[in-house]
Amino acid sequence: MGSLAPLLFPVSDLPADSRRGRSREHHAPHGEVPSLLKWTGSKRSQAERIASIAPEHDRYFEPFLGGGALLFCLARPGAQGSDIYAPLVAFWKLVRDEPEHLIQDYTTQWKALQDDLPGYFYVVRERFNNTQKPEDLNFLMRTCVNGIVRFSKSGQFNNSFHLSRRGMIPKRFRQVVMEWTARLRGVDFRACDYAEAIAHARQGDFVYLDPPYSGNRQRYIGDLNVERLYEHLENLNRRRVKWALSFDGNRGDRDYKADVPIAVYKRVISLDSGYSAVAKVLNGPIEQVTESLYLNY
């Protein structure tokens, strides 16, 4: 990829993009990715801006799928969404293939919750921790505190019920699911490690990577080996696959920069992602958050 010095500029300073063609068009107007599955590190607030600078591409790959905010903008038949967390991938398959079943299940569970609040939430939480059913993951995510997915060290979902909320009303849930289902036609979903998912990407494809990032300069983030990630980025460069990586940023006046090797990317863009949800949850000061987007094109 050469040793181009990275550029740092806000995305609004990018030249207006007049490219047309293969998959330049994207669907969602700014801020309109409907909130189906809130997920830690969601890129809902940035998705439209990231989509607007995606290069022309044949197939789209999103190997750290989570709540899939960018997938909503770039999905088209042949796109591939994957994540290491199998219940999450099973959930996305339900949205694509069985929306009526998912809506019916949520409606039934929502009604049970109104009759037994918050007891029913904890019944479902225990069941999910035993069975990993994607319908239950959906219900928990819609009704837990601030919709934040949280696990214990042993992998048990352990967030609590959001006492002041009763879950999205089923009518609205139906609308949101149907919007997503319409987008996901022909999208392939896989439960696998990101390396396996991107092994099939070739020149002409576009990969968006949004791995978990803890804000520390450490070798491992959860189970993610940072150096291994950089090696895979180099590998994509060698195969001339275009990619974008969301990885670090600033919160308030603190800097959470990673040491992404300069030789791996061509430029880095600073994206404003709004205010820290974590600060809100912990009743800390509300802080402005910006995140970096590294590009190899």
Ligand SMILES: C[S@@+](CC[C@H](N)C(=O)[O-])C[C@H]1O[C@@H](n2cnc3c(N)ncnc32)[C@H](O)[C@@H]1O
């Ligand atoms: C920051 S979240 C992605 C958020 C997503 N962009 C959104 O808008 O909601 C990171 C995701 O990476 C997944 N993940 C962590 N390690 C992984 C790995 N080795 N391979 C694939 N996915 C992984 C996590 O399960 C999580 O869903």
